[in-house]
Amino acid sequence: MKFKKSIYIEPVAYPAAQRKTFDYLCSTCWGTLRIWVQEERDLYIVLCGECDEDTRGFTHKAEVERKRNDDHFNAQEVKKAYPSLDPNHKEKKSAEDNIKDLGL
Numbered sequence: 001m002k003f004k005k006s007i008y009i010e011p012v013a014y015p016a017a018q019r020k021t022f023d024y025l026c027s028t029c030w031g032t033l034r035i036w037v038q039e040e041r042d043l044y045i046v047l048c049g050e051c052d053e054d055t056r057g058f059t060h061k062a063e064v065e066r067k068r069n070d071d072h073f074n075a076q077e078v079k080k081a082y083p084s085l086d087p088n089h090k091e092k093k094s095a096e097d098n099i100k101d102l103g104l
Protein backbone atom coordinates (compact mmCIF):
# COMPACT_ATOMS: atom_id res chain seq x y z
CA MET A 1 0.00 0.00 0.00
CA LYS A 2 1.14 3.53 -0.69
CA PHE A 3 2.01 5.85 2.17
CA LYS A 4 -0.38 8.63 3.00
CA LYS A 5 0.38 11.72 5.00
CA SER A 6 -1.49 12.43 8.17
CA ILE A 7 -0.98 15.48 10.32
CA TYR A 8 -2.45 13.66 13.33
CA ILE A 9 -0.84 10.19 13.25
CA GLU A 10 2.87 9.46 13.62
CA PRO A 11 4.52 6.72 11.49
CA VAL A 12 5.66 3.62 13.43
CA ALA A 13 7.51 0.33 12.83
CA TYR A 14 5.48 -2.49 11.25
CA PRO A 15 4.89 -4.58 14.43
CA ALA A 16 3.49 -1.55 16.24
CA ALA A 17 1.31 -0.68 13.23
CA GLN A 18 0.02 -4.24 13.03
CA ARG A 19 -0.76 -4.27 16.77
CA LYS A 20 -2.73 -1.03 16.36
CA THR A 21 -4.93 -2.57 13.66
CA PHE A 22 -5.60 -5.63 15.84
CA ASP A 23 -6.37 -3.80 19.08
CA TYR A 24 -7.82 -0.43 18.06
CA LEU A 25 -10.53 1.22 15.95
CA CYS A 26 -10.86 4.78 14.69
CA SER A 27 -11.64 7.16 17.56
CA THR A 28 -13.95 9.24 15.36
CA CYS A 29 -16.13 6.68 13.55
CA TRP A 30 -15.03 3.36 15.16
CA GLY A 31 -14.05 2.20 11.67
CA THR A 32 -11.45 -0.46 10.87
CA LEU A 33 -7.82 0.67 10.65
CA ARG A 34 -5.47 0.09 7.73
CA ILE A 35 -1.69 0.13 7.41
CA TRP A 36 0.06 2.38 4.87
CA VAL A 37 3.76 2.04 4.15
CA GLN A 38 6.25 4.88 3.89
CA GLU A 39 8.87 3.11 1.73
CA GLU A 40 11.75 5.57 1.98
CA ARG A 41 11.80 5.46 5.80
CA ASP A 42 10.62 1.85 6.31
CA LEU A 43 7.90 3.16 8.57
CA TYR A 44 4.18 2.56 8.53
CA ILE A 45 1.18 4.68 9.29
CA VAL A 46 -2.16 3.45 10.56
CA LEU A 47 -5.27 5.22 9.27
CA CYS A 48 -8.99 4.63 9.38
CA GLY A 49 -10.43 3.19 6.17
CA GLU A 50 -13.28 5.71 6.30
CA CYS A 51 -11.63 8.86 7.67
CA ASP A 52 -8.41 8.28 5.71
CA GLU A 53 -6.01 11.23 6.18
CA ASP A 54 -8.42 12.88 8.61
CA THR A 55 -7.85 10.09 11.15
CA ARG A 56 -7.41 11.77 14.55
CA GLY A 57 -6.60 8.84 16.80
CA PHE A 58 -7.53 5.37 17.99
CA THR A 59 -9.84 3.82 20.56
CA HIS A 60 -9.25 0.37 22.02
CA LYS A 61 -11.74 -2.24 20.75
CA ALA A 62 -12.73 -3.15 24.32
CA GLU A 63 -13.67 0.49 25.00
CA VAL A 64 -15.76 0.61 21.79
CA GLU A 65 -17.54 -2.60 22.84
CA ARG A 66 -18.23 -1.14 26.31
CA LYS A 67 -19.64 2.05 24.78
CA ARG A 68 -21.82 0.06 22.36
CA ASN A 69 -23.21 -1.95 25.29
CA ASP A 70 -23.88 1.27 27.23
CA ASP A 71 -25.64 2.76 24.19
CA HIS A 72 -27.77 -0.37 23.80
CA PHE A 73 -28.66 -0.31 27.51
CA ASN A 74 -29.54 3.41 27.34
CA ALA A 75 -31.68 2.83 24.24
CA GLN A 76 -33.60 0.11 26.08
CA GLU A 77 -34.17 2.47 29.02
CA VAL A 78 -35.47 5.21 26.70
CA LYS A 79 -37.78 2.71 24.95
CA LYS A 80 -39.22 1.71 28.34
CA ALA A 81 -39.63 5.31 29.52
CA TYR A 82 -40.97 6.67 26.21
CA PRO A 83 -42.56 3.79 24.27
CA SER A 84 -44.16 6.16 21.78
CA LEU A 85 -40.67 7.17 20.53
CA ASP A 86 -39.96 3.58 19.43
CA PRO A 87 -40.63 3.36 15.66
CA ASN A 88 -41.70 -0.28 16.15
CA HIS A 89 -44.08 0.63 18.93
CA LYS A 90 -47.68 -0.40 18.34
CA GLU A 91 -50.35 0.82 20.65
CA LYS A 92 -52.22 -2.01 22.30
CA LYS A 93 -55.89 -2.01 21.44
CA SER A 94 -58.71 -3.90 23.01
CA ALA A 95 -60.49 -6.65 21.09
CA GLU A 96 -63.53 -4.38 20.81
CA ASP A 97 -61.44 -1.58 19.25
CA ASN A 98 -59.88 -4.01 16.76
CA ILE A 99 -63.33 -5.28 15.73
CA LYS A 100 -64.53 -1.68 15.45
CA ASP A 101 -61.47 -0.77 13.27
CA LEU A 102 -62.30 -3.68 10.95
CA GLY A 103 -65.82 -2.29 10.53
CA LEU A 104 -67.52 -5.32 11.95
Ligand SMILES: [Zn+2]
Nearest residue numbers: 026029048051
Ligand atom coordinates in the same frame (compact mmCIF):
# COMPACT_ATOMS: atom_id res chain seq x y z
ZN1 LIG B 1 -12.79 6.84 11.05
